[in-house]
Amino acid sequence: MMIPALWQISSRQWRAHRLRVLMTTLGIALGVAVFFAVRTANTALLDSLSLTVERLAGKSTLEVTSGETGFPEEVIDTVRATPGVELAEPVIEVIVHSAFADEGNLLILGVDTTGDQQLRQYEFDRSQTEIADPLTYLAQPNSLLLSRAFAERHGLRIGDRLPIFTAHGRKDFIVQGLFQPVGVGAVFGGNVAVMDVYSAQVVFDRGRSFDRIDLMNSRSVPVDELQRRLCARLPAGLETVRPQMRGQALENAVTAMRLGMLITSFIALLVGVYIIFNSFTIAVNQRWKEIGILRSLGVERRNVYAMFLGEALLMGVIGSISGIAGGFYLAAAASKVMGSIAASVYGVISTAVAPRLHPVTVLTSFALGVAASLIGAWFPARAASCLDPILALHNIESRQPESSLGWKRIAPGSALVLVASLLVHFSPSRVGMTLQLSYAAVILLGLTLLLPMLVQGSARLIHPVMDWAGGAEGGLAVDAMVRSPRRSSATVGALMVGLMFVFSTGAYIQSYKHMIGRWTHRMLNSDLVVATSTLLRSTSYHFSEDMGNRISALPEVKSVENVRFTFIPFQGDSAAVIAIEMDGFLARASDAIEGGSSRHVRELLPRGEGVLVSNNFSARWRCRVGGRVRLNAPTGVLDLPILGIVEDYRSDKGSIFMDRALYKKFWKDDAVDFVDVNLKPGEDATLVKRKIERLTSGSEHALVYTNAELRIWIGSLVDQFFLLNYMQLVVAVVVAVVGIVNTLIVSVMERSREFAIVRAVGGYCSQIRKMVLLEAVAISIVGVMVGALAAVFNIQFMSRTVSTVVAGYEVPFYFPWLLVLAALPAVAAVSLLAAWLPALRAMRMSVIEAIGYE
Amino acid sequence: MIQLTGVSKSYGLGKVVQAVSGMNLQIGPAERVAVMGPSGSGKSTLLNLICGLDGPTAGSVKVDGMELSALSDDARTRLRREKIGMIFQTFNLLPTLTALENVAFPLRLQGLAKKDAEPRAASMLVRVGLKDRSSHRPDELSGGERQRVAIARALIFRPLLLLGDEPTGNLDSVSGEEILRLLDGLQHEYASTLLMVTHNSQAAGYCNRIITLHDGRIVKDERFDRAPATGR
Amino acid sequence: MSSSSVCRVKLLSPVASACVCAVLLCLACTPVFAASPDARQIMEDVYRQDTSHDTFMRAGFEVFDKEGRHTKKTFTYRRIGSPGDSKTLVVFNAPKEIRGVALLSINRTGVSDRQYMYIPATQRVRAVVPQERSAHFIGTDFTFEDIAERVLDDFTYRLLGEAETIEGHKTWKIEATPVDSSRSQYKFIYYWVAQDAPVILHSELYDAQGREVRVLHASQLKRVSGICGPRHMEMTSVPNGTRTVLVIDEVKFNAPLDETLFTPQALGQLHDSGPVR
Known part of the structure; x- marks a missing residue:
């Protein structure tokens, strides 16, 4: 405990050095604000993800899914026939581009409205008690029910047309009903529409497949038991999970972003520590003589120590409180950034959730802010308490030359930097993220010790x-x-x-x-690439193979490759699948394949008797050329050898490359995300690009890039x-x-x-x-x-x-x-x-x- | 009160400086001792050893019967806080505190509340003739005034031992004289033992014992029978 | 229903029983009542008069909104079996948006109805989940309760006396109150039953708060195959001023129908063009 008399000294010092105190407290406040904002925004994002899942899941207690690829609709018969299933309803989720300028994406939820009402609530508009004409709604596949929020933004009323890009090009949909922005209607910022699931299959070219089955267990069968039963009955590629797990999956999808943000916030805190450290080092230097006087007047070392730590504590408290206050406003901005990255980079839909003050986050930020300032002040306070009072009582001029360059600093400093650098190079990832991230702090500590030198x-x-x-x-x-x-x-x-x-x-x-x-x-390295989205990919809008055929019919085109880029469940997480027509791919990119015999690759890969994996997939799952991957497809299990490793950065989860025919066979999915176009020698890519744009304009939402543009993109x-x-x-x-x-x-x-x-x-x-x-x-x-x-x-x-x-x-x-x-x-x-x-x-x-x- | 037996103190590792060597010294209660000698003769080291800010390389230092080397740093610090008042050539007032607060500070260190400490400090300031300057900070006071504050601070808790390190060294002769007279009167009143390092024979004149050091040794130890407060 | 309450996507499900009651409650014939009637007896006669089997009907719904604009949906209706154990098939012919949509309902007493719908655009037959009783039937002013087969014992009846002459028929006014209020959206219903035929000529339906919500009026009684009934029925929604007119263009009773049509599998192959043999 600090002697009350010393508070007087501290308070006078603060008054005398307002600027320093202000800047220092600001440093802590900055660190805490960033930390708090990121944590709060993180929580808000997660809240919003789970809220979205909750609203979309309605009352369902289990869901049957198969990654992003969907599964044959017959599965629903198996599900419905499983004892203990009270209700099972199919779902198709599509994010589409409306043809309106400057409107974001629209989430279309394809459900069986005749039965789905028991699972989800659709709150219709105040002025409207039900769908204007339910028979027409069902009979016309281009009917949809729209959230009032979206409708109002575009002045749409019942009976109006809403243009949307589908797998078959641009289509006009008819608004058959409006619902309020609550429940399902509040998802995705109100950019949501509901349509009949079977109509969705037709207009979005989903064949006879569903994305998901939402189901409710009967009262007599517990959810876990039903989950076991369904797992036993359904093919391996299908997962039966609680809806919350889908929230988990969404969370996993944005893990990288959240980690990045978290690292930023820790950096900010680390910086706060450093600012405190600096400031207190200066303060100790400034108050050198004061410390001597105090010691000569009978203030013990530990009380000098306590005085400085007490000041740090107070600065920490003030800095943390103001940091939390400022961070709350910062959180709104951070939340926006994260939400938009989640939507744009990861295609994860969320519902706008205003950041809330979470007691745990408040307490954590506060504690970390205070701890940061104590840690920062620790060394300087210790130095102050160890100060030789006789030296300190003398004037600054008579200070002895610094001994800061002694081995006492250099040896541990060098050792810390060296050890942490070695750890960076050699420690395995399984030691855990926290430990791994702490290497940076250790390096910094070492460098700080070495700083005077x-x-x-x-x-x-x-x-x-x-x-x-x-x-x-x-x-x-x-x-x-x-x-x-x-x-x-x-x-x-x-x-x-x-x-x-x-x-x-x-x-x-x-x-x-x-x-x-x-x-x-x-x-x-193909000459042109046709993409579905200005982002890496669209999770739900795809081309049909027909478009590739039309492009390949152009006289300038030598060959095209249809590429499917999607995610499948893999060992409790997910992995990207890039299904590509391998003959064409190998012809232009075979030198990108590392390891494995090229003859092997050329023979087996196009026959679907093996896969390539990306370098990060290989690192993540510790598999090499010659090893095997086991993939659960909706129609059965695929167990294939790894023929080679390719550099690929499309997904932070790692990618598996396979022949398109193999993918189509096992996943019953012929959607196309990219069309790689190779031109005949001497053809002008820009001219062909315009040709393709003309070919697709008004029908597909297709973006054509030349190779140079692709790089810029x-x-x-x-x-x-x-x-x-x-x-x-x-x-x-x-x-x-x-x-x-x-x-x-x-x-x-x-x-x-x-x-x-x-x-x-x-x-x-x-x-x-x-x-x-x-x-x-x-x-x-x-x-x-x-x-x-x-x-x-x-x-x-x-x-x-x-x-x-x-x-x-x-x-x-x-x-x-x-x-x-x-x-x-x-x-x-x-x-x-x-x-x-x-x-x-x-x-x-x-x-x-x-x-x-x- | 103070007992030094075979005390030596040396500094440095390579080229050793012998600041005090084999010193034996005994100072009784209420004695007034001046320590004189040329620069580098070990006067300040002696003071530092007695107040426990520094430890001897060899020998024993006892203050009020306590062997300092046997005490922990905290215990020595407490000894200073409770039994030793110090007056420095450079005053060493806390620059951020007012005169009153500086004087009250030792009491507050001993745990007295501000409301109890400050009236006592105020009356102490009256004693040293600074009644009207109590709310001034050190940088608003003259050298003589600052030293008066320092004396008030050193004596406020009635220390057994009062140590002075050239208390008049930074003052003109008139102020120095005033300070010495004040110190003399108060020391007599509080019956503290006074040990004062000084170059100034005028200052030494207020003491009844003068010890002269040279090269870390006592070369002369004279006792005088002087009436206190007279100064001559 | 209050305007802000939660409403649902209302669909066509129990179409089988659909037109049955709305129409047949009015299509009754003999016997003619004696002088001192009992309310339950009158209603029993109304319910039990339908002894027909294998019914074919060509009809249309005309829905009028507040402003008087109207849309018309025409359909054919087939039923084999008798009330309580029947299969019904409704196929829409117009407008073009719903042409070819077919609804099959398989009803058996004591078992919940199974219903199927065929939609030509998606070329698939789908099972349809039963709807709430107060939901509107395909966007008309009829609710599913109004068109469902009504069970006599679900209500208690009180004769309120002789009432005004409607469409040239003297009537009894009867008050029907549900035995179990949870099984009806109505608190009570007033029926005007013709004294000379077991036909309900006029009804007023009151919601749980006792407000008049709908009025059903039957007219143009005609006799077919010895069975007489109205060819024109008008349901008016009192609060919002909309109304639906059901016009029956053609009715055939007891003309044998092909039972193989009444399966979900057959729905997709249906090409409707009149009474099917």
């Missing part, structure tokens, strides 16, 4: 340059860093952390893009995916700026006495100003150097550990030279600005006043 080393390196460019003042500025590296360490440390994240995030993105570029070159998708990393970048930049401003302001003000002495002995104001500014420049250069060094470690960490955790594969190491060079002037500018104002203030201070009392 790094500062000194870097300062020595730049000494000649500063001497040459800055004259005597330049030399003096660097001398100060060489002699007392600890004083500059705080600023350099803040820069190091901020720049480390900027550089490593930049490097990661660059490296990723480079890798994707190589992949597109090797794998997606994929680049933009990558950018979208990296939205999170850009957010991280923003956090890092904010941190760096807060760090520089905080430490430089404090450091310059702390030295006002020193400046006064320089002036007293005849230094010009301009000389002092030059010295301060040159020192700021020197610090920037050293900061960028140290930040770049730290980034080397962090890039290793991100490209190996983070990438494997989030995406399932490693990204090659890449050092962002250009970014580092570009950072120099930017950092120098911020530093100059941060040093300028306090330098001006120091100039204005009267010399007598400044040296009169220390």
Whole structure:
């Protein structure tokens, strides 16, 4: 417990150093705000996913599904004939593009409205008691019931036409009823329509298959028992799960994004720790003498310790509370970002859920904020309590040379960096994500211990340059860093952390893009690609094979490959299936296949007697060429050898490549997601693209890309995916700026006495100003150097550990030279600005006043 | 009150500086001792050893019958808090506190509430002649005033031992004289043992024992019979 | 029903029994009542008068909205068997949106009806789930309760006395109250039954709150194969001012029908063009 008298000291210190306290508390608040916002947005997203599932599932207690591929409709007879099934209703879920400009997607729920009402409620419009004409609704496959929200946005009324792109091209649907935006109607922001499931089969070219069967158990048979019965009766490719599990599956789909966000939030907290650390290091330096006086007056070491920790605690409490308050508003923005990424990148539909204050999140954020500030203040507080009171009582001038470069720091610092780097390289993923992510913290801790040495080393390196460019003042500025590296360490440390994240995030993105570029070159090298969506794929809108036939009939076209890209359940998770006409694929991309004999691949793959798997699939499921994969298709089990490994980044779950005929046979699914078009030699891709666009315009929602456009398109998708990393970048930049401003302001003000002495002995104001500014420049250069060094470690960490955790594969190491060079002037500018104002203030201070009392 | 037996103190690892060597010294209750000697003769080290801020390399230091080396750092700190008042050449006031708060601070460290500590501090300030300056912060006071505050702070809890490290070293002769007279009067009143390191023979003149150090050894130990408060 | 209450997608399911009651309650013939009637006896006679089997009918629903706009759905109706143990088949002919839609209902007393529907556009026969009693039948003013086979014992009857002459027939006014209120959407119904024939000429139907919600009026009594009944019935929804007119163009009784038509499998092969042998 801290002695009450010391509170008085603390409170006076705070009053005297308002700016430092403000900046420090802001640092914690920033960290907590980001953490809280991400957690809250995460929870809101999950809430929204489960709410969506709940609303879509209605009262059903079990669901029968088969990934995204759907299954033959006869399954429903088996389900209905299973004892214990009270009610079983088929469902088709389709997300379509309406032909309206600037309208997002529309979720169409195909249900058997004659029976489904027992499972789900459709609350009809106030002015309307039921479907205007139920017979017409059922008899006309283009009938749908629309949520009022969507209808109002487009001024649609009953009887009006709504144009939608279907597998058979653009079609007009007739609005046969409106329902209120509650229950099912509130899903997906109200962009929802209901139609007859059998009509949906026809208009969306689903053949005789369903996406899902929702069912209710009879009262006498418990859900678990019924689940067992159904599992026993249904083919292996079908899963019988509780609806909540589908929420789980949706959650799994967005895991990567949530992880990314979580990492961002931890980075923000880590940064908070660093800001506190910096600030307290400065405070201890500033209050050096005060500590000596307190010790001489009989304040024990532990009370000095307690005083600093108490201050950190209070800052933590204030910072956390304000961080939570600010984070709540930030959460709304974060929620929007996550919702839109979930919808656009992952095709996961959700219902807008306003972020709520969750007590657990509030408490966690609060506790973490407080813990972060205590951790940050720990070392400086310890240093303060260990301060030799005799030394401390002397004036600053008589401080002994720092012993910060001793082995006591260098040895553990180097050891930490080394051990963590080794762990990054060699530790298996099964140690768990938390442990893996902690490597970064360990590296950072090690680098912090090494910081004074790094500062000194870097300062020595730049000494000649500063001497040459800055004259005597330049030399003096660097001398100060060489002699007392600890004083500059705080600023350099803040820069190091901020720049480390900027550089490593930049490097990661660059490296990723480079890798994707190589992949597109090797794998997606057809002359033209026709896609269903501006995103990687559409989960529910597909082409029919007929379109491929029409394109291949063009005289300029040499060959086309129809590609199906979907997800199937795999070992309790999911995996992407890329079903492609292998003859064509092998002809243009066989050199992308690694491992396995190429003769084997050429022979067996097109016959459907084996599969290729992606590098991340192989890493995730630890399988190699020669191993086998067992896939549960709706019509039976497929057990096939792995013939080769290909580079593929379409899914973070890993991809399986198989021949299209095999897929069609086992999944009874002939939908097409992409058409790869290869042209005859000498044909102009742009001209053929226009031709295909004319061919499909007004009928299909088809996007035609030339190979060059495809690369740009994929680049933009990558950018979208990296939205999170850009957010991280923003956090890092904010941190760096807060760090520089905080430490430089404090450091310059702390030295006002020193400046006064320089002036007293005849230094010009301009000389002092030059010295301060040159020192700021020197610090920037050293900061960028140290930040770049730290980034080397962090890039290793991100490209190996983070990438494997989030995406399932490693990204090659890449050092962002250009970014580092570009950072120099930017950092120098911020530093100059941060040093300028306090330098001006120091100039204005009267010399007598400044040296009169220390 | 203070007993040093064979006390040595050296600094540094390579080139060892012997600050105090083999010192034996005994100071009784209510004695007024001045320690004199040239710079580097070990005066300040001696003070640091006695107040427990520093430990001897060899020998024993006893204060009020307690062997300091046998005490933990916390216990030595508590000893300072409860029994030793210190006055420094550079005053060492807490810059963020007012004169009143500075004086009240030792009492508050001992656990007294602000409302109990501050009236006592106020009357102490009256004693040192700073009644009107109690709400000023140290940077608003003159050197002499600051030292008065320091004296008030050192004496407020009636310490058994009052240690002064060049208490007049930073003051002009008039202020120095005033401070010495004040110190003299209060020491007599509180019956504290006074040990004062000084270069100033005027200051030494207020003491009834003068110890002269050279190279860490006592070269002279003179006792005088002086009436207190007279100064001459 | 309050406008904000939860309504459902109302469908065609119990069409089998559908037209049966709405029509046949009015299609009764002999015997003629004696002088001092008993309310239950009058109603029993109304219910039991249908001794027909193998019925064929060509009819149409005309639905008028508040503004007087109307749509017309025409259909053929076939029934084999007698009330309580019958199969009925309704095939729509017009308008073109619903042409070819066929509804099959298999009714047996004590067993819930099985119903099937064939939709030409999707070319499939599907089983249809029974509907709520208060749901509207294919967008008409008739509810499923109104067109279902009504069970005599489900109501108690009270003779309110002799009432006005309707369509030239002297009538008895009878109040029917459900025995179990959960089995009817109505609190009570007033019937005007012709004194000279067991035909309900006029009904007023009151909801659970005692408000008049619907009025059914029968007219144009005609005799076919010795059975007399109305050719024109008009159901008016009192609160919203809409009405549905059921016009029977042709009725045949006891003309043998092909039983193989009355299976779900046969629904898809149906080409409707009149009475099927």
